[in-house]
Amino acid sequence: MRYMATYDFMETVRNTNQWLGATARAFASYPATGLAPSPAFQMMAAWGEVTERSFARMVAKPDWGIQSVVGEDGRDHVVATRVLVERPFGDLIKFDVQGLAERKRKVLLVAPMSGHYATLMRSTVVSLLPDCEVYVTDWHNARDIPVSKGKFDVEDYSLYLSDFIEHLGSDIHVIAVCQPAPLALTATAYLADKNPDAQPRSLTLIGGPIDPDAAPTEVTDFGHRVSMGQLHEMTIQRVGFKYAGSGRMVYPGLLQLTSFMSMNAERHGKAFFDQMLRVAKGEASDHDHHNRFYDEYLAVMDMTAEFYLSTVQRIFKNREVARNAFKVKGEHVDIGKITNVAVKIVEGERDDISAPGQCLAALDLLTGLPDSKKASHLEPGAGHYGIFAGKSWRNNIRPLVLEFIDANSKSQPASRKTTNAA
Template identity: 80%
Template sequence: MRYMATYDLMETARVTNQWLGASARAFGSYPATGLYPNPFFQMLSAWGEVTERTFSRMVAKPDWGINSITAEDGRDHVVEVETVVERPFGDLIRFKVLGRKARKRKVMLVAPMSGHYATLLRSTVASLLPDAEVYITDWHNARDIPVSRGKFDIEDYTIYLIEFMRALGSDVHVVAVCQPVPLALTATAYLAEHEPQAQPKTLTLIGGPVDPDAAPTEVTDFGRRVTMGQLEETAIQRVGFKYAGAGRMVYPGLLQLAGFMSMNSDKHAKAFSEQVLRVAKGEAGDHDKHNRFYDEYLAVMDMPAEFYLSTVERIFKDREIARNAFTVNGKPVDLGKIKDVAVKIVEGEKDDISAPGQCLAALDLLTGLSADKKAAHLEPGAGHYGIFAGKSWRNNIRPLVLDFIDSNDGAARRKATANKTSKPRAVKKKAAGGRAAK
């Protein structure tokens, strides 16, 4: 019960700010305020609208919002979200496109459990759907999981990934984004050694901390500065009685959000002040650029305490992945066992969370993988978000990832070879037709 009061206090502060925003918006919108030719009431209403929306979004899980896509037949096809594998702390879900012929590419996106919902990869999913069958890990908010469901640390996370890969079969192409990059790597190595028939065809690792010391950032410096005792004392709280996970030890999403925003506080402050002015002038929209971004960015979830603490201790402090010393259920995981899975690294030149070099370190650990199955790409001018969901992803990285998948897909390669050899025969037969060759 020691930390339950602080959890409830933080939630009380959030609700209070939401209420203040709603009250200011209502007060500034009274018709009588029009009698006074002063912009104060417009600004008050605008501030209230932005504030209410901001603090209400912090506890709302965003919807995927992918209702349909246009296929090559020119028709819109409805997209349904279905659960493939269901687990207490996270599910594997599929975006099923109804009425469309199944795509040969099968892609499993591994979403981070780092304070945001998997919907942070909404645009990534939408960009891949026209060309692939897309699956994604959908992690649950820890505050909604009863204590009776047990613990969840990075080993459990890795086991979940192993189960998900096993369920999809060996023809799947795995794409891991940010935090789960080192764990997707270890899950693949585990399968390579113990169940090679279940390992994926390719593994694309995007901006993740395989070796945090390869290129220090503010995130890695924080992990070095604090002790595990300090971290547990200051960051971990118990879920309050309001939620199903009452009593569960968690790293609250609101604390994680505060950390995210403090890294670029000036930028966020400017964005919100400009949005207040736009609302006051009547230039803002419900789905304008600001609201689209912050509706997703502000929606945070609690992480299980054991997952957060084991990530800091084993990935950042002890560097178990970087030293190839990670274990799952007491079994050592040797990254050198990966021999048949092609691996591609994607990094952003201006990534301030997982700086260039942290993810690239994975290639040196893959001692059993031949050079022709290793690839790397550094996106010029791209930040962390841009390499998996921004303009850099859409214009440059996505085509490279799809080409990498195709070039390492045995069936696709055989088909391409067959097409190349069949064309000359067809031309030769047509030329031999006399009149056709005339």
């Protein structure tokens, strides 16, 4: 039962801070506090509100919250999500837009499994819905998956992707963002060998670590600096008794969040202090910019220990994808066998997570693919988030990706102006 106490201790600390925030908010909101002409009670209530909300979000899975999109007819069309393939560690879901004719572009958006839920891609999904049939990989929180469901590592992830692509058919266009880029590449290569007819028509890789050593960052430096034994001791714990996955070895979401926050501690600290002042002054709202961002950012999920450790070991340390040495079930997955899937690389000039050059390395591995099927784009001034969900994505990258999809579709959609959704 090693590490279980540590996992439960972290949850206890989180729960206690949520309770302290709620208590401070309730106490400072008593009508009697109005008898004392001091801003101290307002500040206490504001601190309590921000603290309670922040710690409560850490264990809540965000809702997609996509109610409707505007169609070509200028009307709002209701959006509903539907599970197409249900698996223990992740589902394939589809966004159905009611009242709109089926769009010719079919896009599978491969969401990262890197601490946050697939809802981190919400704005990306919204921007694609007016012009595409959108499918998304919806990964599950490892703490909610019973140990009896078995393991889930990078090979299993690749097999999940290949199964999802196979289910959707060869007219699908895959867009993989960040962490899944190398595994989307291996899944495509796996299909090229096992079932060539099921390969996607195009594969767009956005800011992913195909070759982490191509352009070192703080993330890659950490991967080289720390041994696997140290990493196991520092990050891996057993899920506590409260959840269905009790006893499963995981990299806890709360621990991941601590790492995320520490990288920009000063900026996050200022953001929370400024929000507290806005709440005290009555200037904050439930869906203001701060709450919209942190409701998503603070919502974290556990990763299975074997997925996290195999990612570090095989993708970053051993560079198995970069060396075209990746194996699934003991069989070599040869990236050179991809011969007819158009591949586009998108990178951000200021990406400090997956620096320019890391994702571009994929094109050199595609030895069986003609140059006419390869493309790349470096977005000036864009950071990691901007290349798939920010202004750079909406204004520049998204139109280029849609053009690339159209150029590599069996039947191109009628020419029209694409809609830039918020």
